[in-house]
Amino acid sequence: MDNTAEALWRHAQAAPDSVALRDDAGVSWTYGTLRDRAGALAASLREAGIGPGDRVLLVAPAVPEFAVAYYGIHAAGAIAVTANTMSTAHELHYVGQDAGVALVLGWIQIGPAPAETAARLNVPYWPMTTGMPDLAARTGPDDPHPTGGDDTAVILYTSGTTGRPKGAQLTHGNLNACAAMIRRAHEVTAADHCLSALPLFHVYGQACVLNTVIHTGASLSLLPRFTPEGMLALLARDKPTFMAGVPTMWNALLRAAGGHRPADFAGLRHAVSGGASLPGEVMYAFQEHFGCAVLEGYGLTETTGAGTAHVTGRPRRPGTVGAALPGCEITVRDTDGAELPDGEVGEIHISGPVVMKGYWNRPDATAEVLRDGRLRTGDLGARDADGDLRIVGRKKELVIRGGYNVYPTEVEEVLYQHPDIVEAAVIGVPDDHYGEEVAAAIAVRDGAELTGDDLRRWAKQRLSAYKVPHLITIVDQLPKGPTGKILKRAISPALFEGRR
Structure with a gap:
């Protein structure tokens, strides 16, 4: 089965009492509880007439309840359209209308925008509350709805420098491939515990972190809103083996760490960095202060957040974002599409099982960026003789x-x-x-x-x-x-x- 929810069901069957998620207040969700609530939501969706191929707008922060909704939508065979919690009602309406959503799920604490959007779209609105207590007594399906690897699992809205945002369709196959690649590259096992303050509506937190953890059977501590003090508190409380973030987070942690020493973070193996370029001096300072390696990676929404990575046990070159993940191919090409030799700067192309299915209802935009299975990223870079990629700029004005x-x-x-x-x-x-x-x-x-x-x-x-x-x-x-x-x-x- 290719359904991304299948991994949650599998681990809940094998180890129902293992911790899957922890929130910032210290509340733990086991694999069994997470599966039961996600299954109950899937049953509720089916009773409401929402099933395979239907789109559901999900607006929620990085809390365990996001995972309940996310995997519940997938278990029902529906498509999750995840949106930024800071979006205005105007922005959410555009996304919901473009995707043709049948339902809006919104975290009740983020304000009225999701409910207003549902009313304007004339679709039901289901508020999400802490613990999802309304699902506790319900029984869900025995197994997630069967899906194919090429069936769309999520639509994430993104855009270039022209036009309105476009919905990148990521399939169940894309999400599973991303999780498998990252699990292999960073040697993640079920014994690992991750800490993240990344938003789950974004491809990085959703595909590269949450899905990898659930795919592996590991555990994840979630910080809904990043503060360096909050991150340091969870580091001390949960003692993760690795964490994921963006360069601004590592900078802020360095400034706030004060009298902490590497011994205070014993067991922290590495920090995974993405989203933007990481200055070399920050990388070295973080490693010295926290006693762990910082492993950079590169990917786009259209590649399920995956593409390259510094991997465990391989020398890291500051200024590079690592080599192609296993199963991916990175090429650098000129304006005519011809591949350039190592060392020459050109547009970065990515191919492999993480490349999106295409943009939702945008065949022309899809054809513009997908050529022979390769994604034209619009980013400029050069690859060295060892395969490490250096980003030098962006063709886009992003x-x-x-x-x-x-x-x-x-x-x-x-x-x-x-x-x-x-x-x-x-x-x-x-x-x-x-x-x-x-x-x-x-x-x-x-x-x-x-x-x-x-x-x-x-x-x-x-x-x-x-x-x-x-x-x-x-x-x-x-x-x-x-x-x-x-x-x-x-x-x-x-x-x-x-x-x-």
């Missing part, structure tokens, strides 16, 4: 702020809705803490008295917090080419100095 993807066109579309703005351009500016900060250069109408603070307050009502431009400069006009197109490459980061 901004990665603290591990979150920010798409300039989406932000610009909102900025242009402001009555005082006549021109807007959003770019990424290097930032010591977040890796990149979202910056907006704008031109306003004559006589307008718009300030950066005014605009930020206005934007926060329409955009998730991490998408709001934190660096804003007002100019007479933006640079343009002969056709009148705004030239972002002519906007220098220096323009935003002193705007922090």
